[in-house]
Amino acid sequence: MSATNLLSATITSTDGNNNVPINRGLGNPSYVGVFGGFAQQSTSGLAGVDTPLPFPAGVVAILQLYIKNLAAPSGATLTVKWTPQGGALATVQVLQPGSMIIFWQVASAGTAGVTSVTVNGSANNTPFEVFVGA
Numbered sequence: 001m002s003a004t005n006l007l008s009a010t011i012t013s014t015d016g017n018n019n020v021p022i023n024r025g026l027g028n029p030s031y032v033g034v035f036g037g038f039a040q041q042s043t044s045g046l047a048g049v050d051t052p053l054p055f056p057a058g059v060v061a062i063l064q065l066y067i068k069n070l071a072a073p074s075g076a077t078l079t080v081k082w083t084p085q086g087g088a089l090a091t092v093q094v095l096q097p098g099s100m101i102i103f104w105q106v107a108s109a110g111t112a113g114v115t116s117v118t119v120n121g122s123a124n125n126t127p128f129e130v131f132v133g134a
Contacts, residue, residue, distance in 0.1 A: 001034055001035065002032065002033070002034060003032075003033055003034060003035050003036040003133065004030055004031070004032050004033075004036075005030065005031050005033060005036045005063075005064050005133035006028055006029070006030040007026065007028065007029050007030070007064070007102070007104045008026075008028050009025075009026045009102075010023065010024065010025045010026065011023075011024045011026070012024075029104055029106045030106065031063060031064065031104075031105065031106050031107075031108075031133065033063065033108070033133060033134050034056075034058075034059065034134055035056045035059060035132070035133060035134045036064075036131070036132075036133045037056070037131065037132055037133075038129070038130070038131045039129065039130055040070065040127070040128075040129045041127070041128065041129075041130070042121075042125040042126060042127045042128070043078070043119055043120055043121040043124075043125060043126045043128070044125075045124070046124055047076070047120075047121055047122055047123050047124050047126075048120055048121075048122070049120055050081065050118040050119070050120045051118060051119050051120060052116065052117070052118045053117040053118065053119065053130060053132065055132065055134070056134070059134045060115060061085050061112070061113035061114060061115045061134065062113050062114055062117070062132045062133060062134045063104075063105040063106075063108060063112055063113040063133060063134055064103070064104050064105065064131065064132065064133030064134075065082075065101075065102065065103050065104075065114065065117065065130075065131070065132055065133075066100065066101070066102045066129075066130065066131040067080055067095070067100060067101050067117075067119065067128055067129070067130050068095075068098075068099070068100035068128060068129050068130075069095040069096065069097050069098065069099050069100070069126070069127075069128055070097075070098075070127040070128050070129055071097040071098075071121070071123070071126055071127060071128075072097060073097050073098065074097065075097045075123065075126075076097070076121045076122045076123035076126040077094050077095060077096055077097070077121070077122045077126075078094070078095045078119055078120070078121050078122075078126050078128055079091060079093075079094050079095075079119065079120050079121075079122075080092045080093050080094075080095060080101055080117070080118075080119055081117070081118045081119070081120075082114040082116060082117045082118075083114055083115045083116040083117075084111075084113075084114050084115075085110070085111045085112065085113055085114065085115055086111055089116065089118075113134070117132075
């Protein structure tokens with residue numbers, strides 16, 4: 001199986017005078033790999049319990065990841081943890097409602113990517129969306 005995973009993103013900043021001093025396209029990085037998958041789901045179980053994100057069969061490390069906390073404003077936070085290749089599981093970020101995290105490797109070097117990802121919500125069944133690519 002083959003998949004081409006492409007990130008299209010632009011960073012824009014507008015000042016108080018409606019000038020746009022920053023308008024930076026990120027160059028549409030892509031990676032030809034074996035998998036790209038997207039889902040909207042909720043954390044399993046009770047608040048504070050890690051929910052592991054499954055990888056496809058045969059995939060040892062993912063190279064692209066996007067996670068967005070879909071909780072309502074003033075709602076639950078979503079803690080993202082991952083294990084980099086050759087490293088240890090660590091908390092990467094606590095996402096407030098509406099916040100997201102992205103990493104996008106474009107090469108499959110032996111130490112690229114992460115070998116596990118977990119999320120846990122500060123409330124039961126915290127909603128989130130996720131893309132994983134390899």
